[in-house]
Amino acid sequence: MGQKTTNRRLFLQSAASASALAATHSTFGATATLTPAAGSGPMPHRPLGATGEQVPILHLGTSQRLDPVYDKVMHRCLKSGISWFDTALSYGWGASHSAIANFLEQTKARQTMWLTSKSGSGSPKGLAKALDEALTELKTDYLDIFLMHGINDEDRLGKAFLAAGNRFRQSGKTRFFGFSCHDGNVAELLNKAAKVGGIDVILFRYNFRRYGDLALNKAIDACHKAGIGLLAMKSMGSVPASLESVVQFRSENFTLGQAKLKSIWADERISSVVSEMDSVQRVRENVSAAKTQRNLTAQESHQLNRLAALTAQYACNGCSHLCEKTAGGDVAIADSLRFLMYHECYDGKSDRAKELYGALPAKARQYSAEQLAAAAAVCPQGIDIAARMAQAQAVLG
Numbered sequence: 001m002g003q004k005t006t007n008r009r010l011f012l013q014s015a016a017s018a019s020a021l022a023a024t025h026s027t028f029g030a031t032a033t034l035t036p037a038a039g040s041g042p043m044p045h046r047p048l049g050a051t052g053e054q055v056p057i058l059h060l061g062t063s064q065r066l067d068p069v070y071d072k073v074m075h076r077c078l079k080s081g082i083s084w085f086d087t088a089l090s091y092g093w094g095a096s097h098s099a100i101a102n103f104l105e106q107t108k109a110r111q112t113m114w115l116t117s118k119s120g121s122g123s124p125k126g127l128a129k130a131l132d133e134a135l136t137e138l139k140t141d142y143l144d145i146f147l148m149h150g151i152n153d154e155d156r157l158g159k160a161f162l163a164a165g166n167r168f169r170q171s172g173k174t175r176f177f178g179f180s181c182h183d184g185n186v187a188e189l190l191n192k193a194a195k196v197g198g199i200d201v202i203l204f205r206y207n208f209r210r211y212g213d214l215a216l217n218k219a220i221d222a223c224h225k226a227g228i229g230l231l232a233m234k235s236m237g238s239v240p241a242s243l244e245s246v247v248q249f250r251s252e253n254f255t256l257g258q259a260k261l262k263s264i265w266a267d268e269r270i271s272s273v274v275s276e277m278d279s280v281q282r283v284r285e286n287v288s289a290a291k292t293q294r295n296l297t298a299q300e301s302h303q304l305n306r307l308a309a310l311t312a313q314y315a316c317n318g319c320s321h322l323c324e325k326t327a328g329g330d331v332a333i334a335d336s337l338r339f340l341m342y343h344e345c346y347d348g349k350s351d352r353a354k355e356l357y358g359a360l361p362a363k364a365r366q367y368s369a370e371q372l373a374a375a376a377a378v379c380p381q382g383i384d385i386a387a388r389m390a391q392a393q394a395v396l397g
């Protein structure tokens with residue numbers, strides 16, 4: 001019997017016995033509380049590639065719904081040393097920018113904080129228009145970082161887009177330019193960015209599930225050497241809490257969520273982690289983890305590795321160039337599984353997950369059993385793609 005089969009059996013047995021217990025766990029799967037003294041003092045900063053800037057190692061992602069009148073989470077972040085806010089034209093159902101504009105007005109702290117925004121436009125002209133829209137909506141005259149949002153095509157690092165990035169910087173509308181990517185050929189995109197120049201910052205999917213990926217590590221090295229600032233997102237590598245509880249994470253120092261963050265900060269090549277913090281409690285936990293000098297023990301790291309191994313079959317890494325290419329046609333496997341993860345793992349994101357799934361072209365949700373079987377055969381995570389796609393259709397369709 002192979003290791004994978006053994007693990008799967010162990011996992012399923014453990015999952016069944018843990019499911020009842022999981023109902024009492026937060027999505028952080030916390031089994032530890034921090035000592036009151038842990039994580040006080042200033043927010044640590046790191047260099048952002050070769051930009052010459054020092055940035056906080058933690059910043060707030062705002063794709064959750066923000067309070068348009070007074071957002072407690074953003075205010076708590078700023079008071080706690082998180083002076084950097086990541087948004088996009090599409091975030092918060094289009095309302096994130098206006099809520100942040102209100103926050104800027106309330107705090108009068110624009111000059112001391114950082115703003116990232118993004119656009120998914122597929123043309124330089126569209127990006128220019130989107131940048132102007134972002135500035136208008138945010139009621140500011142510059143961004144700190146403007147990113148091409150969720151790219152998966154190496155052509156987006158061609159001359160026309162890089163020249164547009166130069167124009168944006170020269171105009172003063174953004175200080176730095178780059179891209180975000182969470183699906184498809186992340187390693188290829190990073191490698192190309194390191195070669196072509198003109199990219200200051202990359203925001204990419206990176207968490208405890210990816211540390212053994214050799215191709216990705218080489219690509220991260222190439223970018224780090226090229227002076228590109230690297231930001232990690234999807235830091236929780238989430239699967240439903242009922243599955244995470246299988247490992248019964250034990251630590252006297254960290255909650256599971258904090259341990260996941262600490263594991264990213266252990267990588268000095270990463271300048272900062274963007275984290276969606278949907279409550280003041282979550283801000284407290286994450287800030288405390290950022291500020292404590294304590295590092296993960298070998299035992300804690302081992303538990304994360306075990307969690308990654310045992311839940312791999314439920315954690316899509318977004319490498320759509322593998323499964324979707326093999327499946328053929330237009331079926332959107334990685335996006336469907338990502339939206340399913342939003343539904344299963346994030347409180348309050350179910351409606352958004354349904355909206356995103358519903359916005360996929362009809363042909364992206366159509367497939368045959370043969371296509372999905374072929375896709376599953378090349379999935380490095382061993383995901384039962386047919387079952388998960390059926391689940392996505394059942395709960396999001």
Ligand code: SF4
Nearest residue numbers: 316317318319323379
């Ligand atoms: S289903 Fe598997 S192959 Fe497809 S994107 Fe997810 S992890 Fe990659």
